[in-house]
Amino acid sequence: MAFDIESLRALLCERLCEDIEVERRPDGELMLRTHFTFPDGDSFPFHLAEAPAGGFRLSDDGHTLMHISYEHDIDSFLTGKRWILLEQVIGENQICYDGGVFYIDTSAERLPESIFNFGQALTRIYDLTFLSRTNVGSTFYDDLATTLESLVGESKIYRDYIPDVPNAEAYSVDYRIEGKNNIPLFVYGILNRDKAHLATIKLAHFHRHNLEFESIIVFRDLAEIQGLDIARLSDVGGEMISSLDSKTYLSRKLEKRVA
Incomplete structure (x- = not known):
C-alpha cells in the first residue's frame, strides 16, 4: 500500500490543530483545550501565560492535585514512595513543581511538543492514584x-x-x-x-x-x-x-x- 506522505502530513496537521483550541477566559487568562482528560471525563486544565524568562508557561494551576484530592489523601503523594515516584515523573518529563502547581516553560517553537509532553506528565502523575488499589x-x-x-x-x-x-x-x-x-x-x-x-x-x-x-x-x-x-x-x-x-x-x- 502506497502512502501519499504529503497528504497524510496535511491531514494530521489539520486534525491535530482542530483538537487543540485556545480560549480566553473572562478573567483574561488563556486556556488550552485538548483531548487529555481525567478518568471521570474532566479535561486537563492547561493554563497558558508568559514565562518570567520569556516564551510561554504551561501550567495546571494546581488543578491536578486538587482533582486527585477529591478521592485520595493528597498528603500521601508528597511523602514516602509516592513522592519518590512523583519526583521521577517530574524529572523524566522535565516539568517543574512549585507549591502544588505543575508547569513547564517553553519557547513558541517548541510549544506543540511541550503540550503533549505536559499532558503525558499529568497523566502519569494521576496514575499514581492507582497505587492505592494494587499490591504495593x-x-x-x-x-x-x-x-x-x-x-x-x-x-x-x-x-x-x-x-x-x-x-x-x-x-x-x-x-x-x-x-x-x-x-x-x-x-x-x-x-x-x-x-x-x-x-x-x-x-x-x-x-x-x-x-x-x-x-x-x-x-x-x-x-x-x-x-x-x-x-x-x-x-x-x-x-x-x-x-x-x-x-x-x-x-x-x-x-x-x-x-
Missing part, C-alpha cells in the same frame, strides 16, 4: 505511618520497636505508641497473608511471656485475608481495622488507648 506494600506502610502520625503525633510513635521479651530482635513491633496507664499500644500493619502469620506469631510470643500491652491490627484489605488466618490473628490480637479507608474508626480506637 511500600506505599501501604508509608500510608499507615502517615495516618498514625496525623492522629496521635509523631513524638508518641516508635517504629520497629523491640519489646522486652526473650529473643526480642526477632519479635519487633511495627509501631509502639505511648498508651494510657503505662500500657503500650502495639500497632501492626497487615499487607498480606504472610504478614498476618508473622503478626500472629509475634503477638502469641508476647502473651506467652506475659508482656502487658494492647494491640490494633490494621489491614490493607481485610477481604483479601480470610478463614483461619483471621481466626488465629483475632485470638492473639486486639482491635482490627479493615483498611486505612476506615480512618475515623481507627481514630476512635486510638483515642481510647493513647495517652
Whole structure:
C-alpha cells in the first residue's frame, strides 16, 4: 500500500490543530483545550501565560492535585514512595513543581511538543492514584505511618520497636505508641497473608511471656485475608481495622488507648 506522505502530513496537521483550541477566559487568562482528560471525563486544565524568562508557561494551576484530592489523601503523594515516584515523573518529563502547581516553560517553537509532553506528565502523575488499589506494600506502610502520625503525633510513635521479651530482635513491633496507664499500644500493619502469620506469631510470643500491652491490627484489605488466618490473628490480637479507608474508626480506637 502506497502512502501519499504529503497528504497524510496535511491531514494530521489539520486534525491535530482542530483538537487543540485556545480560549480566553473572562478573567483574561488563556486556556488550552485538548483531548487529555481525567478518568471521570474532566479535561486537563492547561493554563497558558508568559514565562518570567520569556516564551510561554504551561501550567495546571494546581488543578491536578486538587482533582486527585477529591478521592485520595493528597498528603500521601508528597511523602514516602509516592513522592519518590512523583519526583521521577517530574524529572523524566522535565516539568517543574512549585507549591502544588505543575508547569513547564517553553519557547513558541517548541510549544506543540511541550503540550503533549505536559499532558503525558499529568497523566502519569494521576496514575499514581492507582497505587492505592494494587499490591504495593511500600506505599501501604508509608500510608499507615502517615495516618498514625496525623492522629496521635509523631513524638508518641516508635517504629520497629523491640519489646522486652526473650529473643526480642526477632519479635519487633511495627509501631509502639505511648498508651494510657503505662500500657503500650502495639500497632501492626497487615499487607498480606504472610504478614498476618508473622503478626500472629509475634503477638502469641508476647502473651506467652506475659508482656502487658494492647494491640490494633490494621489491614490493607481485610477481604483479601480470610478463614483461619483471621481466626488465629483475632485470638492473639486486639482491635482490627479493615483498611486505612476506615480512618475515623481507627481514630476512635486510638483515642481510647493513647495517652
